[in-house]
Amino acid sequence: MGIERTLERVETDLAAGRVPVARQRLRGLAGSFPQNLGIRARLAEVYRLYGEPAQAGRWSLLEADRRPEEVAAFEARHPDPVERMRLVAWRGPEEEAATAFARERLAELRREASRAAGRPLEWGSTDPPTEGEEESGDIGDTLAGWGCFAATLLFLLLAGIGAVTVLRWLW
Template sequence: MGIERTLARVETDLATGRVPLARQRLRGLVGSFPRDLGVRLRLAEVYRLYGEPAQAGRWSLLDADRRPEEVAAFEARYPDPVERMRAVAWRGPEEGAATDFARERLAELRRDASRAAGRPLEWGFTDPEGWEEAAGGIGDTLAGWGCFAAMVLFLVLAGIGTATVVRWLW
């Protein structure tokens, strides 16, 4: 479903009081079209209906007419610049933003996050090592436990198979 059709459904949802569904549709659009500043701004407006200034600040961060109190609430909810960078959910270089204001905010946020991480970070998940390290290495931990569980399962199955073959031979 395209942006225009989904936005029309969002308007219908809002007109009929289905605010959670409208928010869900807009979150999906932002995920599919992270560079569309209009979709981000519409999502911020829906979060205002919810009375959630931190989320409104998150999604209006790149708009020149953003509300300072909402941005402050967003920054208070995400005090770590790396997590703030991740929360903005931008993909690609800053130059892809439609306005100078958005490009400047994205560059500023990436600079702050890179400084906090102690090395350069890029937008999106093209740098998984940087994101996992910045997030405390949770991805490495989960991957390690997954490999361990797979190895244990393999050894158990190999033991059962070996025991079966030995029984056949006796």
């Protein structure tokens, strides 16, 4: 589905009060087209509907008409510039940004993050955020890993019992 069709569906979802669905569609678009400032701005608007100023600040960071209190909320929630750089989820050089303001803001954030990291950083050199964007080392991932391990052990146990049973029938 193309950008325009997805944006139409976002508007339909919002009109029907399906804000979470609209947000999810926009998050998918932002992940696929991180350099599209219009998608970022629309996602910031949807986060405003949620009453989440830190997320609105995150997604409007590159906009000249961003709300300073939202950017401040984003920076307060994520004081580490390396984490902010990861969460902005830009890919490619900042020169590819559509506006001079966005290019300047991206370059500024990259310089701050590089200073904090003690080494030069480039866009895309950190892992892109997942849907649980702020959190890493999620307990769900750990539990899923243990669940797969347990399922594998159970499979091997049952396969062993089955093999023994077949061998008894044959002897």
